[in-house]
Amino acid sequence: MRLTSFTDYSxxxxxxxxxxxxxxxxxxxxxxxxxxxxxxxxxxxxQLGLSGLIExxxxxxxxxxxxxxxxxxxIGTLVRHTESDFFIAECFDSANDHCAITPNCLLKHTLxxxxxxxxxxxxxxxLQDLLPPPPRDSHPVKLRRGAAT
Amino acid sequence: MRLTSFTDYSxxxxxxxxxxxxxxxxxxxxxxxxxxxxxxxxxxxxQLGLSGLIExxxxxxxxxxxxxxxxxxxIGTLVRHTESDFFIAECFDSANDHCAITPNCLLKHTLxxxxxxxxxxxxxxxLQDLLPPPPRDSHPVKLRRGAAT
Numbered sequence: 001m002r003l004t005s006f007t008d009y010s011x012x013x014x015x016x017x018x019x020x021x022x023x024x025x026x027x028x029x030x031x032x033x034x035x036x037x038x039x040x041x042x043x044x045x046x047q048l049g050l051s052g053l054i055e056x057x058x059x060x061x062x063x064x065x066x067x068x069x070x071x072x073x074x075i076g077t078l079v080r081h082t083e084s085d086f087f088i089a090e091c092f093d094s095a096n097d098h099c100a101i102t103p104n105c106l107l108k109h110t111l112x113x114x115x116x117x118x119x120x121x122x123x124x125x126x127l128q129d130l131l132p133p134p135p136r137d138s139h140p141v142k143l144r145r146g147a148a149t
Numbered sequence: 150m151r152l153t154s155f156t157d158y159s160x161x162x163x164x165x166x167x168x169x170x171x172x173x174x175x176x177x178x179x180x181x182x183x184x185x186x187x188x189x190x191x192x193x194x195x196q197l198g199l200s201g202l203i204e205x206x207x208x209x210x211x212x213x214x215x216x217x218x219x220x221x222x223x224i225g226t227l228v229r230h231t232e233s234d235f236f237i238a239e240c241f242d243s244a245n246d247h248c249a250i251t252p253n254c255l256l257k258h259t260l261x262x263x264x265x266x267x268x269x270x271x272x273x274x275x276l277q278d279l280l281p282p283p284p285r286d287s288h289p290v291k292l293r294r295g296a297a298t
Contacts, residue, residue, distance in 0.1 A: 001152055001232050001264070008238045011256055075259065083150050089157045106279045107160055110224065114270035115150070121263035130255045 007082040009036055009044045011130075014078070017054060018070045018131055024063030051081055070131060076123030088115055156231040158185055158193045163227070163276055166203060167219045173212025200230055219280060225272030235264055 016030050027045060031038045045064060048054045055067040066073075087093040091108045165179050176194060180187045194213060197203045204216040215222075236242040240257045 001150070001235055001237060001267075003150055003237050003260075011238070015254060015256065086150055088150060088152050089160070105164060105281065107164065110271065110274050110279060111152075114267045117266040117270045118150075118263045121266045122259065125259050130259060132254065 003079070004083055005040065006044060006047075006084070007079055009034075009040055010048060010078065010082045011075075012036070013041065013044055013048060014053065014066070014070075014073065014127055015130060017064060017066045018127055021066065024057055024061070024065055026063045029063075047082070053078075070127035073127040074123065075125040075127065075130070076119050076121075078127075079122055080119065086115055088112075152228070153232055154189070155193060155196075155233070156228055158183075158189055159197060159227065159231045160224075160279075161185070162190065162193055162197060163202065163215070163219075163222065164279060166213060166215045167276055167280055170215065173206055173210070173214055175212045178212075196231070202227075219276035222276040223272065224274040224276065224279070225268050225270075227276075228271055229268065237261075237264055 012034050013030055016033060017025055020029075027038055027041045030036065031041055045054065045056075049056060052067055053073060054064050056062065056064055085093070088111050089107070091097050091105065092111070161183050162179055165182060166174055169178075176187055176190045179185065180190055194203065194205075198205060201216055202222060203213050205211065205213055234242070237260050238256070240246050240254065241260070
């Protein structure tokens with residue numbers, strides 16, 4: 001059971017952009033870091049742009065950046081957009097369903113319930129929730145003795 | 150997002166056998182009904198036999214039958230056996246994970262939670278729960294007037 005590569009790469013692109021909000025990012029940056037082909041990434045970036053999640057700054061020093069705050073990007077909503085379908089079994093794809101027992105079978109309902117439970121977990125998360133916690137300050141403030149008195 | 154064909158065909162094979170418990174079933178019966186290749190089904194039947202869920206009766210009039218009662222076949226357990234893996238994204242497959250942010254990324258935990266929620270729904274169902282309700286008796290017993298008095 002797998003999500004599509006398209007969803008996987010979309011999530012990683014957004015995570016990368018979230019982690020580098022201090023600068024513009026190039027597709028090459030993401031491709032090098034994640035060992036994903038630039039061709040795949042261009043389709044991902046194009047689609048994320050259409051969805052209003054990232055924006056492109058043109059020009060010689062241009063690049064990509066998030067168009068929304070990470071806490072405003074819901075993971076369940078994103079995955080519903082990036083997955084091509086949720087045909088978890090043949091009976092979900094009415095155009096290609098050859099299963100003779102579909103009309104009376106309860107399997108489809110059970111698999112649909114399971115899928116909804118999967119998505120419900122993602123619906124509770126935003127991109128912000130997936131980011132690693134900020135590193136602890138490496139130079140902690142030392143309190144002077146008696147400072148609190 | 151999809152289950153493998155192997156899981157899909159395993160479920161359909163078991164549903165077919167459940168619906169025809171009054172006789173032995175051949176692979177050809179299942180192949181014809183579900184439009185699945187016999188080659189695929191032979192692998193499915195072999196694996197379900199190894200798992201102790203179906204048994205084969207040899208001989209000229211032989212065939213397949215369920216080796217357990219449908220209410221003793223849990224769907225979550227079955228799907229855990231028939232899915233080749235649960236590598237829902239690349240970071241689940243440690244041998245082929247090229248994602249640079251895996252050590253600090255929380256996406257894997259969220260996807261794992263979602264997968265567990267998916268399987269938890271299937272864990273609550275047995276093969277018996279997926280069978281269509283028995284047809285209503287087409288010749289209902291007519292109570293004689295005054296029979297209850």
